[in-house]
Amino acid sequence: MNIKVNNESLEYELLRKGDSYLLSYQDSSLPFQVFRYGNDYLVLNIEDNTAIVLDVYKAKNKIVIWAEDEEFIIEEISENETLSSHEVIENNIKSPMPGIIKEIKFMENDIVKKGDTVVVLESMKVLNELKSSVNGCIKKIYIEKGAQVGPLELLVEIEPKED
Amino acid sequence: MRKIKRVLVANRGEIAIRIMKTLKLLGIESIGVYSEADKLSKHISFADKAYNIGEPEAIKSYLNMEKIINTAKQANCDAIHPGYGFLAENPVFAKMVQENGLIWIGPPSECMKNLGDKINSRIIAQSAGIPTTPGGTIESIEQAHKLANEIGYPVLIKASAGGGGKGMRIVYDDKDLEDAIKVAREEAKAAFADPTVYIEKYIEDAHHIEIQFLIDKFGNGLYFPERECSVQRRYQKIIEESPSPTIDRQTAKKMGEAALLVTKKAGYHNAGTVEFIYDKKSKNFYFLEVNARIQVEHPVTEEISGFDLIASQIDIAEEKPIELSQDELNNRINGHAIESRIYSEDTDNNFMPSIGKIEHYREPAGFGIRVDSGFFEGSEVLIHYDPLIAKLIVKAPNRMMAIKKMYRALSEYHIAPIKTTIPLLKNIFKHKKFIEGDYNTQFLSIYKDELFNQKQNPIHLKEAIVLYEFLKQSSSDLTFSGEATLPSCWEMIGSWRG
Numbered sequence: 001m002n003i004k005v006n007n008e009s010l011e012y013e014l015l016r017k018g019d020s021y022l023l024s025y026q027d028s029s030l031p032f033q034v035f036r037y038g039n040d041y042l043v044l045n046i047e048d049n050t051a052i053v054l055d056v057y058k059a060k061n062k063i064v065i066w067a068e069d070e071e072f073i074i075e076e077i078s079e080n081e082t083l084s085s086h087e088v089i090e091n092n093i094k095s096p097m098p099g100i101i102k103e104i105k106f107m108e109n110d111i112v113k114k115g116d117t118v119v120v121l122e123s124m125k126v127l128n129e130l131k132s133s134v135n136g137c138i139k140k141i142y143i144e145k146g147a148q149v150g151p152l153e154l155l156v157e158i159e160p161k162e163d
Numbered sequence: 164m165r166k167i168k169r170v171l172v173a174n175r176g177e178i179a180i181r182i183m184k185t186l187k188l189l190g191i192e193s194i195g196v197y198s199e200a201d202k203l204s205k206h207i208s209f210a211d212k213a214y215n216i217g218e219p220e221a222i223k224s225y226l227n228m229e230k231i232i233n234t235a236k237q238a239n240c241d242a243i244h245p246g247y248g249f250l251a252e253n254p255v256f257a258k259m260v261q262e263n264g265l266i267w268i269g270p271p272s273e274c275m276k277n278l279g280d281k282i283n284s285r286i287i288a289q290s291a292g293i294p295t296t297p298g299g300t301i302e303s304i305e306q307a308h309k310l311a312n313e314i315g316y317p318v319l320i321k322a323s324a325g326g327g328g329k330g331m332r333i334v335y336d337d338k339d340l341e342d343a344i345k346v347a348r349e350e351a352k353a354a355f356a357d358p359t360v361y362i363e364k365y366i367e368d369a370h371h372i373e374i375q376f377l378i379d380k381f382g383n384g385l386y387f388p389e390r391e392c393s394v395q396r397r398y399q400k401i402i403e404e405s406p407s408p409t410i411d412r413q414t415a416k417k418m419g420e421a422a423l424l425v426t427k428k429a430g431y432h433n434a435g436t437v438e439f440i441y442d443k444k445s446k447n448f449y450f451l452e453v454n455a456r457i458q459v460e461h462p463v464t465e466e467i468s469g470f471d472l473i474a475s476q477i478d479i480a481e482e483k484p485i486e487l488s489q490d491e492l493n494n495r496i497n498g499h500a501i502e503s504r505i506y507s508e509d510t511d512n513n514f515m516p517s518i519g520k521i522e523h524y525r526e527p528a529g530f531g532i533r534v535d536s537g538f539f540e541g542s543e544v545l546i547h548y549d550p551l552i553a554k555l556i557v558k559a560p561n562r563m564m565a566i567k568k569m570y571r572a573l574s575e576y577h578i579a580p581i582k583t584t585i586p587l588l589k590n591i592f593k594h595k596k597f598i599e600g601d602y603n604t605q606f607l608s609i610y611k612d613e614l615f616n617q618k619q620n621p622i623h624l625k626e627a628i629v630l631y632e633f634l635k636q637s638s639s640d641l642t643f644s645g646e647a648t649l650p651s652c653w654e655m656i657g658s659w660r661g
Contacts, residue, residue, distance in 0.1 A: 003631070005624065014632050021629050030625060034633040041633070043626040052623060054630055057523035057579040064523070065630055067623035069574035071586065074631045097515050098546050102349070120346075124516045124550050125329055125354045126397075127346055148546075151518075 004075045020046065091134040093156040095149045099123035104145060104156070110138045111161075118156055121149070134160040164482050167191055167242045167266060171235040172210070174246030175225060176537030177553060178459070179206035182244050185473040194238045196231060198224035200545050205537050212238060219547045225249045226356060228256045232263050242266035242480060244473075248549065251456040252279040252324060253356070268480045270433045270455045278429045279455040281323050282361050288450035291428050293421045296440060296449045298363030304341055307362060311340055314364045319398075320344055322351035323359035328399035330354060333365055369604045370409050370441040371395065372448070374422035375464045377475050378432045383485040385492050386419030387464045393604045394591060396514055401584060402591065403460040404501040405467055408562060408600025409443060418448055426453060434461075434476045443603065459504070459554065462535060466500035466558040468492065498558055499565040503573060505536075505553045507544040509582040510615060516550045517582040519543065527575035531558040531568055534576075544581055552583065562600070566592050590614045 002011055013024040021032045031046040037053055044051045057064040062075040103120040106112060117129040118138075140157040143149060169192040172179045183193040183206070195210025200219035207213045214234045217224035224230070226249055235243055243260050245251040245268070257272035269275070278284045285295045297314045301307045311318045311334070320343050322330030330351030332343040344360060352358040371392045378384040391407030392400040406415065422437035436458050438451040461472045479485075508514040524540035536553030544550060555572055559565035570592040573585055591597050591614060597606070607614060621627075 001632075003628070005621075005627070012628055014629070016632075016636070021632065023625055023629055025625055025628065032626065032629040034630060041630050043630055045626070052626055054623075054626060055525060055577050056630065056634065057577070058634065059522075059580055063631060063634065064579045065627045066574075066577050067627055069570070069589065070621055070623055070627075072621070072624065072627040074627065096512075098518050100546075122353065123518075123546060124548065125350065126516075127350050127353075129346075 002077045004077055005072050007073070009077060091132075091136060091158050091160045092154055093118050093130050093132065093158065095121060095151060095153045095155055096128070096130070097121075097123050098148070098150050099128070101143050101145055101147045101149060101155070102127060104141060104143070106138050106141075106156075108138050108141055112136055112138060112158060118158075119143075130155070132158055134158060135162075136160040165266070167268075167477060167481055169194060169238070169240045170242045170244050170268065170477075171196065171231070171238065171240040172206075172244050172246065173225065173231050173250055174244075174248070175201055175204060175206050175548065176551065177535045178246040178248075178457070178537075180209045180537060181462075181535050182246060182473050183209040185471055185477070188471075189474060189477060191477070194235070194240055196225070196234060198547070200547055203542075205539055205542060214238065219545070221249065221547060222353075222356070228253075228259055231256075232259055232265070235260075235265055236263060240265060242268055244268040244476070245456065247456050247459055248354075252454075254279060266480050268433070268476050270431050270435060274430045274432075275455045278426065278431060278453040279324065280359075281321060281452045282359075284425075284429075284453050285450065287429050288425050291421075291424050293425055293450045294447065296364050296366060296451065298361060300361045301344060304344070307344060308337060308340060310362050312337065314362070317365040317367070319363045319365045320347040320360050321363060322347060322355060322357070323361055324351065324355040324357040328395075328397050330360060331398045333398070366440055366442060366449075367605070368442065368444060369393075370407075370443055371400070371438065371451075371604055372407055372410060372418065372441045373436050373438040373454075374419050375434070375436050375458075375461065375472070376419075376422050376426060377434050377472075377479065377485060378423070378426060379479050379485045380432050380482050381484050382427065384423040384427060385485060385487065385489055386422050387468055387470075387492070388496055389415045389418060390460060390463050392460065393602055394597075394606050395604055396607050400460065401504045401506070401588070402501065403463050404499065404562070404565070405463045406499065410441060414441075414446070414448070421448075421450070425450065429453075431455070433479050434472055459551070460502050462533060462554060462556045463500045463502045466533065466556055467496055467498055469495055498560050499562045500556060500558045501565050501569050503555045503569060503588045504551060504584065505555060505576065505578070505588075506584045507550045507552050507581045508584055510584055510587040511582075514584075516546075517544070518546050518550075519581050521552075521578060521581060523577060523579040525575070525577040526553075527555070527572040529572070532572045533557070552578065563598075566598060587614060590617050 015022040033044045035042045040053045055066040065072045099121040102122045112132045114135050116132050119130040121128045136158045139159045143155050171194040172182050186193040192211045195213035196216045198219050216230045250256040254272045254276035257267045260267040317335045320332045330347045332347045334343045347360045348358040372389050375387040388406045390403050390405040392403045394402035436454040439448040441448045507517045509517050521542050526534045533556040557568040559568050573589045
């Protein structure tokens with residue numbers, strides 16, 4: 001089995017026998033049992049007789065597990081993900097988080113340089129300058145001053161231009 | 164003496180709750196206020212009554228002076244407590260409160276105007292013989308360039324009315340000065356309704372150390388042991404501890420006396436804090452500013468002194484004299500306290516605010532562990548306000564035990580799916596330099612790599628994997644989209660009316 005734990009992939013084998021699990025991971029194989037424990041779960045290592053209590057948060061495509069002082073974010077490895085890992089340089093301006101547009105420093109068809117502040121986004125009282133990552137030309141502005149935007153919304157389209 | 168019977172708490176979140184808890188203990192009724200966006204926020208349930216004061220934007224609700232005063236009168240309040248932030252350090256508001264026959268639980272308006280304003284407060288400090296960092300006001304962009312070059316880069320641009328790092332910018336170069344002033348002004352205006360900013364020399368090897376004090380209406384004053392607040396990001400504190408591991412008792416005493424000297428000279432009464440910059444190399448301290456309000460980190464002082472500072476604020480507003488002497492207070496001080504600020508921020512992504520619903524929430528508890536929080540499971544972290552979720556405060560007989568206790572408590576603080584400062588805080592409390600007490604305001608940037616990307620060998624990974632599989636395979640669990648998929652109840656009963 002392949003999963004991602006705290007953003008790192010790892011591989012293991014799991015065998016279920018009745019109500020116990022045999023986990024083979026790296027160079028060991030250990031038997032465990034799992035019990036519901038109030039709002040938590042108790043995982044018993046049958047060989048060592050050690051039991052720990054884990055708290056869990058379940059979301060659609062990941063789960064978060066707290067064990068003692070550790071936190072594990074576990075995700076399945078999906079095929080889409082391996083595709084999206086080929087990173088594309090984003091030339092457009094997108095909102096990194098929800099906020100309110102305080103200022104748009106350019107108009108459509110203006111020329112921008114890499115590093116120019118294009119939009120000022122206010123979120124939680126802090127002004128964030130959203131900068132162009134390319135040299136280019138403002139193709140389209142999708143927002144106006146005072147607009148409230150959500151996360152990862154397309155704000156300004158920039159057409160990259162070589163010098 | 165006068166008796167306060169009903170107080171409007173002009174704030175939200177953890178500080179509104181903190182204040183209301185003390186009011187309840189004192190047998191005083193509390194009136195809450197909330198914005199449209201805060202209808203279901205936690206602070207409302209702690210108030211005896213709560214009133215809607217307007218739209219989500221702070222300027223239309225929590226900063227709406229007339230609305231708040233009218234609400235206080237309508238609810239027959241006799242006093243207003245402003246908390247921190249919002250209108251807490253607004254002398255115009257303090258004056259309006261009093262002109263409307265209400266008691267202002269805070270320093271006198273005139274004194275706030277002189278002291279709360281950072282430019283004036285520096286002049287007062289200088290006249291009391293207390294050194295200040297070089298700097299001055301901004302009259303024009305040309306003059307700002309001249310001044311910045313005179314005192315030498317890097318310089319800080321700070322909001323005159325501000326606090327909490329808002330409206331603050333550090334500038335390393337002449338060419339960035341104008342932009343920084345502009346942005347700082349805008350932030351200052353948005354946060355404090357006052358765009359005035361000033362320039363100050365930025366001391367690079369600096370400690371942020373501050374003195375909490377109380378002064379009554381008869382001029383009796385007390386100063387508390389110093390709080391060290393040097394762990395900061397974006398010039399905003401995330402950890403505070405008392406006493407400081409940096410300064411000795413003699414320096415602390417000097418700072419305490421200096422704090423009372425400045426504030427008494429300014430005619431201050433009620434609770435407040437004097438902030439100093441301490442240069443560890445030269446062992447000099449410089450007056451920075453007065454926070455004319457109750458501060459976020461006041462619980463640290465409460466824990467080592469046994470004082471309820473909100474109750475002290477009310478006593479002073481009721482014109483009761485402070486009866487304790489400085490020596491008696493010094494004898495009450497024991498142990499060590501630390502506060503961690505739990506912000507909804509993505510520490511791996513330059514502390515970007517992480518907004519949304521808290522779907523999983525579990526607080527730590529136990530001996531010497533205190534949580535001042537403004538949220539519960541199901542609460543929304545809102546875009547309009549400060550991203551502070553809670554303050555976690557621990558108290559122990561000594562610093563080492565307090566650090567261990569804090570680490571444990573942070574490990575037991577579970578918040579998801581929004582990102583918080585908890586993982587970073589845990590790394591800080593395990594960091595050798597912090598444990599040794601060897602840190603300054605640059606701590607986070609100097610040890611960035613160790614603090615932000617710490618990877619270690621997981622101990623309970625196997626248990627976590629087993630549990631993950633258990634949950635995936637458990638058919639009773641429909642919320643987790645694993646392999647086990649049961650048909651929905653609609654599919655099972657067939658279509659409606661078949």
